[in-house]
Amino acid sequence: MATHTIGIIMNGVTGRMGTNQHLIRSILAIRNQGGVTLSNGDVIMPDPILVGRNENKIQALAEAHNISRWSTDLDQCLNDPYNLIYFDSQTTVRRAQDLKKAIAAGKHVYCEKPTATSLEESLHLARLANDAGVKNGVVQDKLFLPGLLKLKRLIDSGFFGRILSVRIEFGYWVFEGNWQPAQRPSWNYRKEDGGGIIIDMFPHWRYLLDNLFGTVKAVSCLGITHIPKRVDELGNTYECTADDAAYATFELEGGIIAQVNSSWAVRVNRDDLFTIQVDGTEGSAVAGLRDCKVQHRVNTPKPVWNPDMPNPINFREQWQVIPDNQIFDNAFKVQWEMFLKHVVADEPYTLDLLEGAKGTQLAELGLLSWKERRWVDVPELSIGGVKV
Incomplete structure (x- = not known):
């Protein structure tokens, strides 16, 4: 059995959702349980580095949870080959620009939704990740x-x-x-x-x-x-x-x-x-x-x-x-474990940036319907000739 330690850049986790669901209840919970076990007995152990624009906030968050790695320099974190995954839970208007940087640096990317403020940019991100050959995922916790x-x-x-x-x-x-x-x-x-x-x-x-x-x-x-x-x-x-x-x-x-x-x-x-x-x-x-x-x-x-x-x-x-009939884990943590298995062991994973673009598309068409006071059809999306 081997342990695969994975450096994860976590950008924008000082907000409520990023701190509680992604850091505490997902990544730290995975670490506390001893990592994610693969079918062959190997273990994935996430090693987060917290990134943010406010040095005081990011340092305080890291110290509160005994995290040794934190930074205000995203570019430096992206240039470190130890960090294999980039995660983004910033506000929507900041997300696309940093996802592009991460993809260009060859990082696998995982992010909150919506992936961008427009369908055009959401599709562009999906194409960039596809062309770069990096694995990618979008939070679909519900x-x-x-x-x-x-x-x-x-x-x-x-x-x-x-x-x-x-x-x-x-x-x-x-x-x-x-x-x-x-x-x-x-x-x-x-x-x-x-x-x-x-x-x-x-x-x-x-x-x-x-x-x-x-x-x-x-x-x-x-x-x-x-x-x-x-x-x-x-x-x-x-x-x-x-x-x-x-x-x-x-x-x-x-x-x-x-x-x-x-x-x-x-x-x-x-x-x-x-x-x-x-x-x-x-x-x-x-x-x-x-x-x-x-x-x-x-x-x-x-x-x-x-x-x-x-x-x-x-x-x-x-x-x-309806009875529970099983033990239910935190929804965000479940999806994080799926994505980590996808990155390390190439296990199947479908909730990617192209699926995320479909969410941006529906929001954009909802706004259009409201503006024009009419029904709007939802066309199929595709990148590289593959429709979704």
């Missing part, structure tokens, strides 16, 4: 959440019969920052800084819909900025120039219709911050981040519309909870 894995199990078993429709409700109230601090950074609400819920969430909806139900064929989207002014991290009031809610309908292959509401201006009255309901001819399911419940056709109640009397049916009691 595919590995317990609730979604249970839903996938139901789909694969044929539980739904013919799937008719999908309804997704996502979001929560993000405080404006005046009388309570906001839970999200202020750049999320400035278009000029890469903000907007369509750019942020439509890439998620693309890979979820494509992988669970069928390819997205068309989109109709209405975006809006419900909260016109917010207060930033320094206490300054600013104009919100990006959408904070989007109401969309997607047409999928096979005639499935998906309705998706995304909002940072909604108060939650559901089981989770994210819920997805799937209705089919044989049964229905509602999944959240961790749980999933079902109702088969034989257990479906028979309500009758009568607004003149209280409804005698307790609809929530008519659903059955």
Whole structure:
């Protein structure tokens, strides 16, 4: 058995998502468990170097987690042959330029989504990585959440019969920052800084819909900025120039219709911050981040519309909870392990930059649909003659 120590440049991990999900719950968790074991018994051990523009922040983060390697010089890190992988979780407007540097340096690249602010640039990144022969991946974490894995199990078993429709409700109230601090950074609400819920969430909806139900064929989207002014991290009031809610309908292959509401201006009255309901001819399911419940056709109640009397049916009691039946690991960590196995042992991996470009494409077409107030078809993408 051999140990493969892999230097990983982690750029932009001082933010909430980068620190918690990618550093602490993924890379450090992998190190603490003794690495990732391959089928032949070999072990992959990630060795991160934290990179950022703010020396104080990056040094403090490294020291807090006993990480010996950190730097403010990305070019120097890229020039070090010990570092084989470049990871990027910076803000979207900064991501593409540094991914290009990493690809040019021959690094395998793994990054958050969206991969760029435009489809053209997302496709350009995919082409660069393809031409350079470097392995590449894009975070698509929701595919590995317990609730979604249970839903996938139901789909694969044929539980739904013919799937008719999908309804997704996502979001929560993000405080404006005046009388309570906001839970999200202020750049999320400035278009000029890469903000907007369509750019942020439509890439998620693309890979979820494509992988669970069928390819997205068309989109109709209405975006809006419900909260016109917010207060930033320094206490300054600013104009919100990006959408904070989007109401969309997607047409999928096979005639499935998906309705998706995304909002940072909604108060939650559901089981989770994210819920997805799937209705089919044989049964229905509602999944959240961790749980999933079902109702088969034989257990479906028979309500009758009568607004003149209280409804005698307790609809929530008519659903059955799907058991865990397995131990679920952190979704981000699961995908990190997959990518590390892909890099070291060439294990199959499909969630690449071209798949990431599909997410950017849907966001761009959603914005176009909103602007022109019409349905927009979603064409196939390709690089080097290969369509996706």
